[in-house]
Amino acid sequence: MAAGVIITPVLLSPLPRFRSPLSTVVEANDGTLLGARIADDGQWRFPAINKVPDKFEKSLLTFEDRYFYLHPGINPVSIVRAIKGNIKAGKIVSGGSTITMQVARISKGNRPRTYGEKIIEILSALKLELFRSKKTILEMYSANAPFGGNTVGLEAAAWRYTGKSSSDLTWAEAAALAILPNSPALVFPGRNQEILKSRRDNLLRKLHEKKYIDSITLVLALDEPVPGEPKILPSKAPHLTDHFYINNGGKVVRTTIDPVLQERATEIINTHQKDLAANYIFNSACIIIEVETGNVLAYVGNSTIKEAREHGGDVDIIRSLRSTGSILKPFLYAGMQQSGDILPNTLIADIPTRFPGFSPKNFDQTYSGAVTAGNALSQSLNIPAVKMLQKYNPEKLLDLLHKTGFTTFNKPADYYGLSLILGGGETSLWDLTGAYASLSRVLNRYLKEKKYYKDDYHPPVLVLQEGASRERSEDHDPPLSASAIWLTYEALQKVNRPESETGWQYFSSSPNLAWKTGTSFGFRDGWAVGTTPKYVIGVWTGNANGEGRPGLTGIMAAAPILFDLVSLTGQGPWFNTPYEDITMIRVCAKSGCRAGTDCPETIEIPACINGLRSEACPYHQVIHLNKTGTFRVTSDCAPPSEIINVPWFVLPPAMEYFYRQKHPEYKALPPVSPGCPVSKSIPVMEFIYPTADVKIFIPRDQTGVLTRIIPEVAHRNPSKKIFWHLDETYIGTTRYIHQIEMLAKAGNHVLTAVDEDGNTIRCGFTVIAPQPPKGGLSTVRKLGL
Numbered sequence: 001m002a003a004g005v006i007i008t009p010v011l012l013s014p015l016p017r018f019r020s021p022l023s024t025v026v027e028a029n030d031g032t033l034l035g036a037r038i039a040d041d042g043q044w045r046f047p048a049i050n051k052v053p054d055k056f057e058k059s060l061l062t063f064e065d066r067y068f069y070l071h072p073g074i075n076p077v078s079i080v081r082a083i084k085g086n087i088k089a090g091k092i093v094s095g096g097s098t099i100t101m102q103v104a105r106i107s108k109g110n111r112p113r114t115y116g117e118k119i120i121e122i123l124s125a126l127k128l129e130l131f132r133s134k135k136t137i138l139e140m141y142s143a144n145a146p147f148g149g150n151t152v153g154l155e156a157a158a159w160r161y162t163g164k165s166s167s168d169l170t171w172a173e174a175a176a177l178a179i180l181p182n183s184p185a186l187v188f189p190g191r192n193q194e195i196l197k198s199r200r201d202n203l204l205r206k207l208h209e210k211k212y213i214d215s216i217t218l219v220l221a222l223d224e225p226v227p228g229e230p231k232i233l234p235s236k237a238p239h240l241t242d243h244f245y246i247n248n249g250g251k252v253v254r255t256t257i258d259p260v261l262q263e264r265a266t267e268i269i270n271t272h273q274k275d276l277a278a279n280y281i282f283n284s285a286c287i288i289i290e291v292e293t294g295n296v297l298a299y300v301g302n303s304t305i306k307e308a309r310e311h312g313g314d315v316d317i318i319r320s321l322r323s324t325g326s327i328l329k330p331f332l333y334a335g336m337q338q339s340g341d342i343l344p345n346t347l348i349a350d351i352p353t354r355f356p357g358f359s360p361k362n363f364d365q366t367y368s369g370a371v372t373a374g375n376a377l378s379q380s381l382n383i384p385a386v387k388m389l390q391k392y393n394p395e396k397l398l399d400l401l402h403k404t405g406f407t408t409f410n411k412p413a414d415y416y417g418l419s420l421i422l423g424g425g426e427t428s429l430w431d432l433t434g435a436y437a438s439l440s441r442v443l444n445r446y447l448k449e450k451k452y453y454k455d456d457y458h459p460p461v462l463v464l465q466e467g468a469s470r471e472r473s474e475d476h477d478p479p480l481s482a483s484a485i486w487l488t489y490e491a492l493q494k495v496n497r498p499e500s501e502t503g504w505q506y507f508s509s510s511p512n513l514a515w516k517t518g519t520s521f522g523f524r525d526g527w528a529v530g531t532t533p534k535y536v537i538g539v540w541t542g543n544a545n546g547e548g549r550p551g552l553t554g555i556m557a558a559a560p561i562l563f564d565l566v567s568l569t570g571q572g573p574w575f576n577t578p579y580e581d582i583t584m585i586r587v588c589a590k591s592g593c594r595a596g597t598d599c600p601e602t603i604e605i606p607a608c609i610n611g612l613r614s615e616a617c618p619y620h621q622v623i624h625l626n627k628t629g630t631f632r633v634t635s636d637c638a639p640p641s642e643i644i645n646v647p648w649f650v651l652p653p654a655m656e657y658f659y660r661q662k663h664p665e666y667k668a669l670p671p672v673s674p675g676c677p678v679s680k681s682i683p684v685m686e687f688i689y690p691t692a693d694v695k696i697f698i699p700r701d702q703t704g705v706l707t708r709i710i711p712e713v714a715h716r717n718p719s720k721k722i723f724w725h726l727d728e729t730y731i732g733t734t735r736y737i738h739q740i741e742m743l744a745k746a747g748n749h750v751l752t753a754v755d756e757d758g759n760t761i762r763c764g765f766t767v768i769a770p771q772p773p774k775g776g777l778s779t780v781r782k783l784g785l
């Protein structure tokens with residue numbers, strides 16, 4: 001009965017709980033603080049930590065509640081003492097509170113101290129002791145005690161007053177912090193330093209009396225200054241902290257970030273940013289990913305220097321969608337190796353090429369006629385890339401990009417068309433580096449286990465998952481084989497000379513890195529991404545507002561940052577060769593295509609198994625020459641005994657026209673012997689422009705007149721005259737440079753070119769011309785169009 005009188009009110013009293021909003025706390029992989037965001041009520045209140053550090057616990061209990069582990073939540077002796085003191089003073093000056101009672105009080109907010117409140121506090125404290133362990137009560141106290149100003153809880157206080165985690169506090173710091181909750185308004189670091197120091201020193205002496213600290217520790221601790229003004233919390237990864245504040249606010253997040261790498265990567269970004277800012281390029285970002293785990297080791301969402309902060313520096317570029325420029329070309333190359341569409345060094349046409357509404361240009365505006373697929377990749381040539389995609393098919397590339405981890409290409413393939421390979425789509429540094437890390441992981445895994453796993457394709461990992469192992473489900477139809485990835489990395493590892501010749505020599509000393517740069521249309525985005533077997537590093541430079549700048553290229557702006565980051569992580573050994581997945585294929589030494597019967601010189605090269613199905617060399621043809629090798633002959637004009645048969649490397653006329661300008665060793669076909677019937681098997685002329693069935697949109701010039709079009713023909717022997725006819729009407733003759741200006745009305749046309757030997761080529765095309773503007777030309781002039 002008597003017990004019921006006490007227990008019933010205890011059970012009916014509220015169990016203290018804390019529901020206040022919490023700060024967002026983002027930690028590095030070793031637990032150090034990367035950054036934090038204030039709680040929604042304007043308090044620095046960190047989420048509870050699991051273990052109250054020993055130094056703080058001893059200091060706190062010595063100062064506040066010596067019998068904490070012995071009493072049931074209240075300490076009758078001190079309550080009686082407090083009541084006596086209060087009666088004497090005529091008001092409440094002392095609470096006689098235990099830690100448990102303080103937890104009960106704090107949980108109810110700042111209510112006025114009355115005897116009624118005090119009784120509820122006592123009942124709640126008793127209930128708390130019934131339902132919670134001493135350890136939990138101590139944790140509740142540490143997490144929610146006021147530490148002056150808007151600082152709540154030990155962890156926030158430790159970072160704000162000492163600049164370190166509560167687990168790293170010295171005895172002097174732990175003692176000073178243990179004092180603060182008792183009278184946070186009176187003893188506020190930065191003010192009342194004298195009182196704080198004398199109370200702390202008293203506490204330290206008590207700790208020594210209780211033999212928690214020895215006399216040397218005491219002397220050293222007494223010598224330490226007391227904490228001063230609150231410090232600014234670390235902000236080592238502000239964009240990452242924002243990310244978690246938005247997506248996982250009010251929690252402590254232990255990230256995968258390596259605090260040292262993060263700091264160094266930020267320094268590198270900021271150092272380069274100073275130079276870039278001189279050219280009005282105000283933003284840059286980088287990310288470093290560990291291949292094996294996918295763990296993000298450094299996340300610099302933007303530069304933090306003043307110039308960047310004033311120009312969109314708060315934008316997290318790593319998550320922003322930007323035009324890809326050339327940065328996807330390696331995926332096309334890998335896909336085409338896998339499918340067997342090309343071999344590593346197959347010749348690809350590099351000649352002027354136009355598509356409806358789209359005429360790609362190489363960065364340096366020149367054409368090499370033909371270039372190996374590998375060089376086209378490492379030099380980042382645009383026209384060969386478009387030719388390759390035309391052969392491979394944009395839909396297949398889109399599918400490959402989805403399977404390798406890109407989430408941003410959401411439109412159907414015809415939306416992007418062939419421009420997909422030149423930056424017609426947008427992606428983020430996050431997806432891009434995630435995909436590269438997956439590829440490197442797949443290759444590493446294959447080298448180790450000779451198997452593929454679906455789970456090796458995954459996005460970068462930001463939250464530390466210690467001991468977590470991924471599900472392993474074998475992939476019997478991998479999007480890219482080990483050999484396709486390895487061949488692509490081999491091509492990307494070669495000395496790069498991408499996009500612009502200037503400066504590339506500086507980067508030739510990185511043998512164990514596969515890397516690629518990208519520049520978007522209008523010089524808006526400079527990308528660089530590189531992978532070693534251990535790390536993937538991605539860099540973006542540009543302006544957050546999308547403004548383009550001359551000189552804003554992947555090679556000039558982003559690659560130097562990439563190389564500084566590479567030296568930070570170290571390069572280590574290169575990927576081993578995945579021999580089990582490699583097929584040796586005999587190829588033509590000249591064309592890189594699978595060797596044909598007429599190829600005079602062949603070599604064996606490593607390739608993907610589907611390469612066996614690739615097209616045989618179409619360029620070597622056996623031609624018939626006279627004895628001296630000076631003229632082409634046929635059996636109609638020379639005795640068979642005087643004919644010699646020679647395999648000859650013959651490019652189509654348009655490719656030849658540009659190829660021979662850069663390849664003086666290219667031997668043109670010897671002329672046909674006078675009087676011999678002309679061989680039709682090898683074309684002598686080819687239209688460079690227009691090409692068959694092309695639709696030409698002809699704009700009007702400023703005066704409203706249709707602009708002219710300039711057809712061009714490549715002739716193996718440019719000194720031959722060409723006679724031009726449009727729809728059977730003669731329009732002119734050319735020699736050496738076979739270009740002719742002409743006007744063509746809207747509709748279908750046939751253009752005919754005949755050379756002086758009677759060789760004839762025809763090309764049908766369609767002109768689409770806009771109607772003249774209404775109101776005649778005068779209106780156009782008035783409008784100043």
Ligand SMILES: [Zn+2]
Pocket residue numbers: 588589590591595596598599600617618619620
């Ligand atoms: Zn050949």
